[in-house]
Amino acid sequence: MQILxxxxxxxxxxxxxxxxxxxxxxxxxxxxxxxxLDKGLIAGMNIVGEKYRSHDxxxxxxxxxxxAMYAGMDILKPLFLKDGIPTLGRVVMGTVQGDIHDxxxxxxxxxxxxxxxxxxxxxxxxxxxKFVETARxxxxxVIGMSALLTTTMVVMKRVIDLLRKEGLQGKIKTIIGGAPxxxxxxxxxxxxxxxxxxxxxVDCIKRLMEKE
Amino acid sequence: MRRxxxxxxxxxxPAQADALFLQGIPRHRKPPQNxxxxxxxxxxxxxxxxxxxxxxxxxxxxxxVDVYRGESLNExxxxxxxxxxxxDGLALFAVTVGQAVHDRINEFFxxxxxxxxxxxxxxxxxGAEMAADAVEKHYxxxxxxxxxxxxxxxxxxxxxxxxxxxxxxxxKLFEFLRPAEIGITLLDSxxxxxxxxxxxxxxxxxxxxxxxxxxxPFCSQCETHSCQHRIExxxxxxxxxxxxxxxxxxxxxxxxx
Ligand code: B12
Ligand code: SF4
Numbered sequence: 001m002q003i004l005x006x007x008x009x010x011x012x013x014x015x016x017x018x019x020x021x022x023x024x025x026x027x028x029x030x031x032x033x034x035x036x037l038d039k040g041l042i043a044g045m046n047i048v049g050e051k052y053r054s055h056d057x058x059x060x061x062x063x064x065x066x067x068a069m070y071a072g073m074d075i076l077k078p079l080f081l082k083d084g085i086p087t088l089g090r091v092v093m094g095t096v097q098g099d100i101h102d103x104x105x106x107x108x109x110x111x112x113x114x115x116x117x118x119x120x121x122x123x124x125x126x127x128x129x130k131f132v133e134t135a136r137x138x139x140x141x142v143i144g145m146s147a148l149l150t151t152t153m154v155v156m157k158r159v160i161d162l163l164r165k166e167g168l169q170g171k172i173k174t175i176i177g178g179a180p181x182x183x184x185x186x187x188x189x190x191x192x193x194x195x196x197x198x199x200x201x202v203d204c205i206k207r208l209m210e211k212e
Numbered sequence: 213m214r215r216x217x218x219x220x221x222x223x224x225x226p227a228q229a230d231a232l233f234l235q236g237i238p239r240h241r242k243p244p245q246n247x248x249x250x251x252x253x254x255x256x257x258x259x260x261x262x263x264x265x266x267x268x269x270x271x272x273x274x275x276x277v278d279v280y281r282g283e284s285l286n287e288x289x290x291x292x293x294x295x296x297x298x299x300d301g302l303a304l305f306a307v308t309v310g311q312a313v314h315d316r317i318n319e320f321f322x323x324x325x326x327x328x329x330x331x332x333x334x335x336x337x338x339g340a341e342m343a344a345d346a347v348e349k350h351y352x353x354x355x356x357x358x359x360x361x362x363x364x365x366x367x368x369x370x371x372x373x374x375x376x377x378x379x380x381x382x383x384k385l386f387e388f389l390r391p392a393e394i395g396i397t398l399l400d401s402x403x404x405x406x407x408x409x410x411x412x413x414x415x416x417x418x419x420x421x422x423x424x425x426x427x428x429p430f431c432s433q434c435e436t437h438s439c440q441h442r443i444e445x446x447x448x449x450x451x452x453x454x455x456x457x458x459x460x461x462x463x464x465x466x467x468x469x
Contacts, residue, residue: 014246014327042225059235060247063327070324098401103330111324125401131358180433 001031005200007040012048014064016071019072021071034086035080039118045114049199052107059103067109084152087118089209092135093144094126096155101148104198108144112205128159135172142205144195147178156181157189164190173208177201192203213354214269218280218396224309225255226262226338234334247331254331256341260266263310265346265394268303268414276302276413287376291411291424291439291448297367300361301349301416304392305369307343308409309336336408344369344410345380351414366419366446371412372402375439376430385411396420 010018026036048065051057095105102124109121149151163169175193186194195201230354313336320329355361365430386398396409
């Protein structure tokens with residue numbers, strides 16, 4: 001459908017007002033909200049992610065596109081009355097305690113939302129207790145942790161240890177990321193996955209959810 | 213000598229290319245138009261709310277040995293350990309661009325203004341570097357004035373968390389420098405508040421003492437190799453015998469006694 005293609009395109013250019021206007025028009029034309037979401041907003045955000053990966057777009061453009069996506073989502077939200085926006089699952093994200101680097105974590109959160117996940121972003125400097133308590137309370141299926149300092153990557157293990165202690169390991173999956181961590185480190189500390197960039201993280205989390 | 217340095221807001225507004233570089237836009241690329249507009253907006257906000265401040269304190273080599281050892285977590289071989297004994301002047305320093313900028317950044321993030329919030333974050337980070345440059349210049353000019361260093365000397369700064377100096381080194385550095393006087397404190401997790409602050413050591417000496425190779429084990433993970441850019445400038449100056457910059461510094465800088 002032409003209009004969905006247009007939504008995707010104006011989203012890519014970061015024009016939130018146009019995304020909102022076109023989203024409204026699409027609804028008026030009785031296109032299913034789910035289609036507007038999947039084939040307009042999410043499709044657009046996926047392209048943004050790919051272009052960011054290939055260095056055809058940069059961080060400011062990704063963040064403007066994210067804002068445009070939220071403008072469209074705000075219009076769709078009331079239409080998914082009872083169950084809210086259909087999601088691929090809930091993910092709790094945060095930068096671990098002692099670490100304030102959040103650019104990478106924010107990008108991963110944005111791409112996850114763009115792909116249709118429900119993300120609870122706890123921000124930065126997040127304690128193991130907060131990760132685990134929030135994930136339990138909010139019935140999240142995955143905890144995503146970011147660390148950019150070699151001194152804070154050890155906190156990731158404390159989150160996994162706490163999950164184990166509370167009998168939640170396996171029920172709530174874990175994925176880690178950030179420049180100093182690696183797939184080997186993930187294995188060492190018992191994390192379920194490692195994501196090296198935002199697009200790869202989306203794929204990894206999709207796979208984690210499928211595995212259940 | 214321990215001194216609070218007045219830094220004007222104008223001295224801390226970064227160049228567009230420096231802020232965009234922190235946003236992942238390479239210097240050789242023509243920046244996208246919306247990034248340029250965002251930078252303009254963020255720089256304006258930064259001008260309105262930045263509260264730059266700086267402090268430095270001379271430190272003797274024997275005192276520095278203890279501060280630098282910190283919590284004994286540094287890498288075995290580091291540039292600072294190799295250079296500081298050859299330096300003619302050593303000072304600990306801290307600078308900040310203030311809490312208000314940080315609060316504005318958080319407001320933007322909370323209001324889902326991610327792009328502007330992130331750009332302001334980069335402007336403030338680059339601004340903190342400019343504030344550190346200002347303190348560096350001030351200290352150098354002071355040493356020149358007191359004839360403690362030669363005009364041909366140069367200054368380079370190093371910070372905990374970089375170049376093999378463990379981030380926990382900030383603890384002893386803060387105990388010695390006491391930058392709380394300009395509003396900078398250290399949390400147990402070695403986070404400085406306000407967040408947009410930089411602390412470290414200024415090493416002043418003949419340009420030759422600063423020349424190092426970027427082949428320490430930790431250099432492979434270094435994104436900037438900033439030491440090499442500065443060394444290159446020094447080398448060019450040595451080659452051309454041109455210490456004009458130093459001289460103009462002496463003339464320009466209005467130094468309090
Ligand atoms: C920007 C930056 C800052 C900014 C942070 C701004 C912010 N809001 O985040 C500021 C200036 C505040 C800062 C402060 C500090 N920094 Co800093 N910083 C950086 C820098 C230059 C870039 C990081 C970044 O944003 N990268 C871009 C993003 C997009 O990439 P990314 O984070 O890697 O994320 C991607 C992937 O890793 C992955 N990913 C990330 N998170 C997650 C999470 C999950 C779940 C998944 C699946 C994937 C994933 O996907 C992302 C998207 O592709 C790095 C250098 C570097 N190259 O990493 C240093 C760096 C991380 N900083 C460093 C240091 C030391 C510090 C300080 C301690 C300095 C100091 N003395 O005060 C303080 C930190 C205080 C603290 N306790 O946290 C060091 C760390 C050294 C070490 N080995 O531990 C680095 C490596 C610089 C260096 N020495 O070369 N920093
Ligand atoms: S290459 Fe980077 S880490 Fe190595 S000494 Fe230079 S600035 Fe420091």
